[in-house]
Amino acid sequence: MFKILSTTSLNICIASLCRVKNLKNAEAVLIDGIRVGILPDVVTYNTLIDGYCRLFGIDSGYSVLGRMREAGIHPNVITYNTLLSCASRYRLLYQSLDIFDEMLQVGILPDVWSYNILMHCFFKVGKPDEAYRVFKDIFLRNIYPSPATFNIMFTGLCKNWYTDNALMLLRNLQRNGFRPELVTYNILIDGLCKSGKWRTVKGLLKEILDYGHIPNAITYTTVMKCCFKNKMFNEGLEIFSEMKAKGYTFDGFAYCTVAGALLRTGRIEEANQCMGNMFRSGIDLDMVCYNTLINLYCKEGKLEDAFGLLDEVEKMGLECDIYTHTILIDGLCKAGNIQGAQRHLKYLNKMGFRTNLVAFNSFIDGLCKLGQIEYAMQVFESMKVKDEFTYSSIVQGLCSAGRFHLAARLLLSCVRSGVRILRSDKKAVIRGLRFTGFGPQAKKVQSNIRLAKLLHY
């Protein structure tokens, strides 16, 4: 323990305690400081506000602001930006706008950070037009944009599927002398990968080098993920090897991307090795890493280990998320434990998670594979939202049960509403009809599907 000698060292100490979420000790240090005459300043309180906001939410941040005022210390723009970023983190748009107003009311001029955070908040709640207004406002008010301003803009555009606009903005800015950072490229590459614009991605990857940037682990992980998504598994794994060869340090993102792809393609043993390497590397594991591990255990058929890890994770104080539970529900279904899956679905509901399409799709698929088609149909009909996975499982299930006419009807309604179907589903239905003596109907279904597809595209 080092001795607090000045307000600066007090602030450093409090900041590091806040980082490890030890607010109790942070408060103790504050009191100790006051006792020996080292008084907190605006930085001290801003740090505390951030700590409280992160741990307990915005209201607790505001109560620290109250204490700050009582201590006779005036909040500054950073104080308000801290509160603003907390509201934005929780996607509280209206609260963000209120904070912005309050800031103006108390006579604090918002800076570029304030605008950046507000813009980001608009994007996060799916209001790109409003975000763009904030963006223009920055220039209208003669505030100098920061690199983050543009990066937030690019991220927002990409995440809202405006990748073309993002690219246009880049080109426009470049014509005006803008030099994109590596982060900017990473943002655009991710967006373009996710909208399937592989060629443009390749161009940008070259451009990175033209600017003298060296792709980092994030660039690699992004492209690797894109390969896996586009069923280019070997290319993805090659990128992984290249990363290794070039000496990049792996983090949870890289390990989980690879392990996830291996698990999805049934390469369980390799996934096991990958996760083992992750363990041995000694990196801090977060919830996504644990989810991937739990998924590995499930795929290896070690359900007890999976649930054991769930307990451990919760004991460590990490919050399990919707992925954790969905993975477990799927694991239970695949192990034939329908009751367990049902119990976990109820538990999910009790825990306040919103209804989860993926989990229900797993459940339906599990029921179908166990031959419980009646029950599966019941669940299917009770579902308000369905997607291609739901239909695929139920169609396969109906075919296994020999109910090809119903399967054909569902398949057609699928195509007619523009839901993509698997070739194997169509095949199963057609073959089933033909095999059971309904050759003409099979032909009719086939041509109807073709027609529906034509009408839809």
Added chain:
DNA sequence: CTAGGGTTAG
């Protein structure tokens, strides 16, 4: 105090 990549189902 703001910006980038990862985990679930057919």
